[in-house]
Amino acid sequence: MRFNQNRKSYSSFDLGERNVKVVVLSRDYMPLMYCDIRRAIALVYSNKAEIVTESGSFLRSISSRFPIPQVIRLLGKLVKHIVPKVTYTRKNVHIRDNYTCQYCGSRERLTLDHVMPVSRGGKSTWENVVTACYPCNARKGSKTPEEAAMPLPITPRKPSILMQIDWHQFFNQAEA
Ligand SMILES: [Zn+2]
Numbered sequence: 137m138r139f140n141q142n143r144k145s146y147s148s149f150d151l152g153e154r155n156v157k158v159v160v161l162s163r164d165y166m167p168l169m170y171c172d173i174r175r176a177i178a179l180v181y182s183n184k185a186e187i188v189t190e191s192g193s194f195l196r197s198i199s200s201r202f203p204i205p206q207v208i209r210l211l212g213k214l215v216k217h218i219v220p221k222v223t224y225t226r227k228n229v230h231i232r233d234n235y236t237c238q239y240c241g242s243r244e245r246l247t248l249d250h251v252m253p254v255s256r257g258g259k260s261t262w263e264n265v266v267t268a269c270y271p272c273n274a275r276k277g278s279k280t281p282e283e284a285a286m287p288l289p290i291t292p293r294k295p296s297i298l299m300q301i302d303w304h305q306f307f308n309q310a311e312a
Contacts, residue, residue: 161188161209167243168210168235168301176205184306185210215305219298224262232295233267239276239286242269251292253278262294 158176160168171179177195179185189207196202219231226248236243249268252258255278266288268276276284 158205159207160185161207162214163210163212165209173204176208177202179208179210179306180205184212210306212305215302216299217302219300222295222298224260224265224294228298229262229265230267231298231300232262236267237269237272238266238288238290238292239268239272239281242272245270247273249273249276251288252280263292266292 157170158173160171160176162168176185180187185208187203187205187207188209189205190203191206193204194201195204219228222228229248230246235246237246239249246267247270248265249272250258250260251264251266254260258264272286276286281288
């Protein structure tokens with residue numbers, strides 16, 4: 137854990153009062169999720185994560201102060217589990233698409249996009265629905281990818297196998 141002794145500005149911080157989210161990156165710096173500060177600090181102190189960016193705030197004890205992270209990076213390899221039932225659900229579509237907008241690659245503000253729009257008879261199926269960010273979803277509107285000049289890199293299909301990241305390897309042990 138990096139410790140910046142020379143930082144001039146800091147503020148006191150009460151963990152119970154502020155609901156600040158910390159960005160969690162994978163070992164290869166892909167954004168995965170948000171977590172709260174308690175979890176983030178627990179991960180750092182159990183050597184399961186390192187601080188990438190500090191928030192500028194500090195957690196203070198009687199004898200020392202510790203930087204509160206804004207972004208942390210998990211140090212372990214992500215363990216993935218097979219989702220037993222490959223049923224069509226919003227969550228499973230996101231898992232199939234690795235929580236990534238299929239049009240622009242964004243991992244933020246995700247929703248589902250009907251490739252053939254619902255207004256034109258498009259169905260909610262594995263083959264017609266992809267993960268998209270809200271801006272891409274709005275930009276595409278009621279067009280097909282061809283009409284909108286937003287080609288899909290992969291033809292959506294029902295996956296034969298679905299893998300989900302196992303968070304327990306980080307969070308249960310870190311909180312214990
Ligand atoms: Zn997008």
